[in-house]
Amino acid sequence: MCLLLKHISKLHDIQTTRETPYLIAKYGWSSTNDVGMPDNHHSPIWRDIMKGLDFFRSNTMVQLGNRATTSFWLDRWLPNSTQTLAQLFPALFSHSNRIHTSVARAMASSDLTLDLTPRLSHTAECELTELRNVLATVNVNLQGADKRTSREAGKPLTTKLSYQAIWKARPIDNIAPAIWRNYAPNKCRIFLWLASKDRLFTNARRFRRGITTSAACPFCNQC
Numbered sequence: 001m002c003l004l005l006k007h008i009s010k011l012h013d014i015q016t017t018r019e020t021p022y023l024i025a026k027y028g029w030s031s032t033n034d035v036g037m038p039d040n041h042h043s044p045i046w047r048d049i050m051k052g053l054d055f056f057r058s059n060t061m062v063q064l065g066n067r068a069t070t071s072f073w074l075d076r077w078l079p080n081s082t083q084t085l086a087q088l089f090p091a092l093f094s095h096s097n098r099i100h101t102s103v104a105r106a107m108a109s110s111d112l113t114l115d116l117t118p119r120l121s122h123t124a125e126c127e128l129t130e131l132r133n134v135l136a137t138v139n140v141n142l143q144g145a146d147k148r149t150s151r152e153a154g155k156p157l158t159t160k161l162s163y164q165a166i167w168k169a170r171p172i173d174n175i176a177p178a179i180w181r182n183y184a185p186n187k188c189r190i191f192l193w194l195a196s197k198d199r200l201f202t203n204a205r206r207f208r209r210g211i212t213t214s215a216a217c218p219f220c221n222q223c
Contacts (some may be wrong), residue, residue, distance in 0.1 A: 002162035004049050008056050009157065011035055012069045012148050029068060034100035036071070057084075059165045061151050065144035067103035072114075076151070077103065079138065085131070092127040095120055107135065 011028050012035075027046060029035055036053050054074075062070045062077040070077050073086040073093055086093040093099065098115040106114055112132055120128065150157045152165060179192045194200050207215035216222060 036100040072106035089127040091123040
């Protein structure tokens, strides 16, 4: 998944590779399409790639430029805020008919219509007023492109940083240091790691797969 995030990154950086214009034209933001919007015309491979979009957004933040490659609701781009607009204004977000819209499209109208449902709840109306006041204080540099960085490292998101972000929330394995931080041959360390995870290809597993005729150990004859 971390490797596939590089394809998503290309949609958010118009200066990366020669494949970027093609990806932006086919899958990027336009008047009829938003990055993340379900589309039956997208290939099955691209739909699988886009399954990592939520993870990509949850681990990046954006310094606004031309606002063309940033999600209005789902990216973290508001200065001095650790939350997205969807998190800050949940009632208003629930009334949006185009949740993946870009910042550029959302702020194109002076009244900030946001493709909302015709009738807002009282809470949503209050949040809309508050949102307009917040956006009135936002300054952007329209001459440059949006700059996206890792939330943790403050650098462009890489495969390594993505992989570290996945494991950061996982509990620490207390056995791991003893297995990997020693001078044993690498094949021995791999064997111990697989054994600790119950992933060794034992005779019992071979028997279940029809590879052998008995689940017993060939040395001790015990199952």
